[in-house]
Amino acid sequence: MFDLVKLTDKTYFFDIPTKIGVYKLDSKRVMLIDSGLNAKTAQRVLKVLDDEGLEVAFIVNTHSHTDHAGGNRYICETTGCKAYAPEVEDVLIEYSDVEATLVYGGFPCRDFRKKFMNTESCKTYRLSEAPLPEGMKIFPLYGHTAHMIGVKTPDDVYFVADAVNGKNTLDKAKICYVYDIDTQLDTLQKLKELDGKLCVPAHTDPTENIAYLAQINIDNLIEIRNDILGELKIKPQTTEELTASLCKKYGLKLDFMGLVMVTSSVRSHLVALRHSGKIEWYIEDYFHYWKIGEETE
Ligand SMILES: [Zn+2]
Incomplete structure (x- = not known):
């Protein structure tokens, strides 16, 4: 140490x-x-x-x-x-x-x-x-x-x-903090071009195989995105309901801070999906629901 x-x-x-x-x-x-x-x-x-x-x-x-x-x-x-x-x-x-x-x-x-x-x-x-x-x-x-x-x-x-998490972190934490999903996906694509160079990520070992790490991080974001779409195909949900559904699915153990961070990242996924037209929102009884977009159905 x-x-x-x-x-x-x-x-x-x-x-x-x-x-x-x-x-x-x-x-x-x-x-x-x-x-x-x-x-x-x-x-x-x-x-x-x-x-x-x-x-x-x-x-x-x-x-x-x-x-x-x-x-x-x-x-x-x-x-x-x-x-x-x-x-x-x-x-x-x-x-x-x-x-x-x-x-x-x-x-x-x-x-x-x-x-x-x-x-x-x-x-x-x-x-x-x-x-x-x-x-x-x-x-x-x-x-x-x-x-x-x-x-x-x-x-x-x-x-x-x-910019990248290690495999162990992705497996354990699954919904790692991301502020802007689409920009993060672009960054991960560009990182693959550094393959062969010695890269030092902050939370996993140094590697000359950054393309592998970038790809598993891309795959993880896409999997979460698809799981959100899958959940919303079953029924419309609020951000909190959807976060709870995903946390149960992935078996996450979260304290107060962890849940706030995960909810923030789920919100980032929802915004990216909204901006791409894949989901829509509506308000009912003062609850803000997300639902699958008409084109995605
Ligand atoms: Zn950070």
Whole structure:
């Protein structure tokens, strides 16, 4: 736990649940890709780097989720470095209330914010201002969140954040968080073109076979979409009823936060289906129902 794993001459990662990328800018300074869950994680990161004689020059956040940006404040305050994130994500890191509101769908209940959706506020600068080394490339991975990005290091390692989940996660969690389904599907298709390159997803092992991971994530989204259509062919349902139907079908075990996240992702699927004309909605007795579209029947 907390090993600093060497991938290439200059690129490393911390082998923890949210992989933190480390790129050596010179013999003393590193750039971090994400900062981990919280101050405790960040403290351990700084300790390991310090033992190696390394200090943090700056942080690049791939996106705003707490497990990727929760260590920003501790690292920035302790080292005096700056954190940079893509547009929208920078604001959400700075105002985690807004992030939680976005997923919760209104002023967020405190029970929803125990571990995640609770980033300690930290001034975060626009990624376009980051002093990236020559050859470091940023590429869009929109879908999981509005403006998530990936990072390609000059020595050809691709950090792809939460764009893909591993097979175990898909099997267990099934309905993983996605903000925009259609954009996520486009991102997954594009990721397949990186096949053969060394890719580091945040929540599964590094791989040179990203096409496989991208495809199982595509298949999973399509399966959920088809299951939603199957449920709505049986009878119209509200978002909550449909979420419950899917959770039972997949045998998911969810706490309060998990159910909110899954409901938010089901809503994203429903919006994508509505925008493609496959489903429609109606309101009856103040309940908002989804039903199969006339063309889909
Ligand atoms: Zn995420």
